Amino acid sequence: MAPTAITPDFSTYPDLKIVPPSAPDQDSDSLPSEFEEPNPIAPLRAALVSEATPLAVRFRALFSLKHHASKHPPTLYTLPAIHAIAAALPSPSALLKHELAYCLGQTGNLAAVPFLRTVLEDRLEDAMCRHEAAEALGALGDWESLGLLRGLRDEAGEAEVVRETCEIAVGRIEWDHSAKKKSERLRTSDFTSIDPAPPLAQGTSQHTIEELQRQLLDTSFPLFGRYRAMFALRDLSSPPDLSTAVPAVKALASGFSDPSALFRHEIAFVFGQLSHPASIPSLVATLSNSKEESMVRHEAAEALGSLGDEEGVEDILRGFLNDPEQVVRESVVVALDMAEFEKNGEREYAVLPEEL
Ligand SMILES: [Fe+2]
Numbered sequence: 001m002a003p004t005a006i007t008p009d010f011s012t013y014p015d016l017k018i019v020p021p022s023a024p025d026q027d028s029d030s031l032p033s034e035f036e037e038p039n040p041i042a043p044l045r046a047a048l049v050s051e052a053t054p055l056a057v058r059f060r061a062l063f064s065l066k067h068h069a070s071k072h073p074p075t076l077y078t079l080p081a082i083h084a085i086a087a088a089l090p091s092p093s094a095l096l097k098h099e100l101a102y103c104l105g106q107t108g109n110l111a112a113v114p115f116l117r118t119v120l121e122d123r124l125e126d127a128m129c130r131h132e133a134a135e136a137l138g139a140l141g142d143w144e145s146l147g148l149l150r151g152l153r154d155e156a157g158e159a160e161v162v163r164e165t166c167e168i169a170v171g172r173i174e175w176d177h178s179a180k181k182k183s184e185r186l187r188t189s190d191f192t193s194i195d196p197a198p199p200l201a202q203g204t205s206q207h208t209i210e211e212l213q214r215q216l217l218d219t220s221f222p223l224f225g226r227y228r229a230m231f232a233l234r235d236l237s238s239p240p241d242l243s244t245a246v247p248a249v250k251a252l253a254s255g256f257s258d259p260s261a262l263f264r265h266e267i268a269f270v271f272g273q274l275s276h277p278a279s280i281p282s283l284v285a286t287l288s289n290s291k292e293e294s295m296v297r298h299e300a301a302e303a304l305g306s307l308g309d310e311e312g313v314e315d316i317l318r319g320f321l322n323d324p325e326q327v328v329r330e331s332v333v334v335a336l337d338m339a340e341f342e343k344n345g346e347r348e349y350a351v352l353p354e355e356l
């Protein structure tokens with residue numbers, strides 16, 4: 001079906017629908033007639049950067065921009081979309097800002113690097129945002145950022161989440177450029193995200209859940225290797241009716257007792273990707289634990305948002321709308337919007353072009 005262009009109208013929220021036109025490749029000599037359609041970036045950017053826009057709408061605008069920013073090969077909208085995402089970085093919302101950094105890292109486009117380095121290098125910036133910027137530089141495989149990442153990894157006074165993220169990002173970039181990578185056989189994943197670490201390579205036989213859980217929980221092992229076990233377990237948890245899914249989810253949930261807050265928040269992030277009902281008890285326990293780090297509780301709230309069509313989940317989330325932690329409160333707002341989307345069976349949590 002050909003894509004149709006609809007002028008964005010954010011006043012219709014929550015039934016937000018934008019169908020951007022398709023864009024030609026940058027190196028096209030002439031612009032096809034459909035390019036005369038309205039530019040989809042400007043209204044998305046306007047919605048994203050405005051503090052007056054409801055947070056959930058900003059998130060939906062962000063994921064639409066991410067779609068344009070991640071196009072390969074790039075289109076005429078790719079760079080403007082990257083710049084639009086970066087333009088919202090001065091926002092006072094740590095939740096939004098860290099999501100902007102995450103999305104920039106998912107673009108696969110090195111044009112995002114300078115924006116991410118600025119966030120990471122700013123010691124006054126929120127640690128969760130700096131963590132996400134470091135992880136994004138790793139996701140982009142940016143060799144030129146290795147010096148910065150190694151420096152922060154080794155800096156004693158640096159926030160632990162930043163140091164640990166830099167350690168993983170260094171591991172990822174080194175792996176990305178290694179000869180070893182080419183010889184590794186990786187199981188095809190159901191997930192299109194660029195992860196902080198690839199899943200563990202397959203040997204002659206598939207790793208058992210017990211082996212993966214052992215590596216996941218072994219704190220004497222480098223974090224990069226432990227993350228590789230985490231993503232291997234994630235891939236064994238999907239699709240949800242796979243025979244390994246429930247045991248793999250339970251193995252992942254055991255990671256919530258790890259001493260590293262970064263590690264625990266990544267478990268919650270993975271559960272958000274999986275949307276497996278078996279993860280609900282551990283996510284609710286994490287969100288309910290007021291002694292848990294807000295970064296971990298925020299991720300648990302958003303993961304529950306992706307399970308919003310499961311009975312009772314929305315009510316649980318609503319109970320945290322007035323949480324003392326701003327990042328948790330805001331995550332609940334976004335999570336409830338995601339839950340709404342899950343219930344309505346919308347195809348993507350964003351405003352995307354129709355399938356061609
Ligand atoms: Fe994160």
Ligand SMILES: [Fe+2]
Nearest residue numbers: 098269298299
């Ligand atoms: Fe997060």
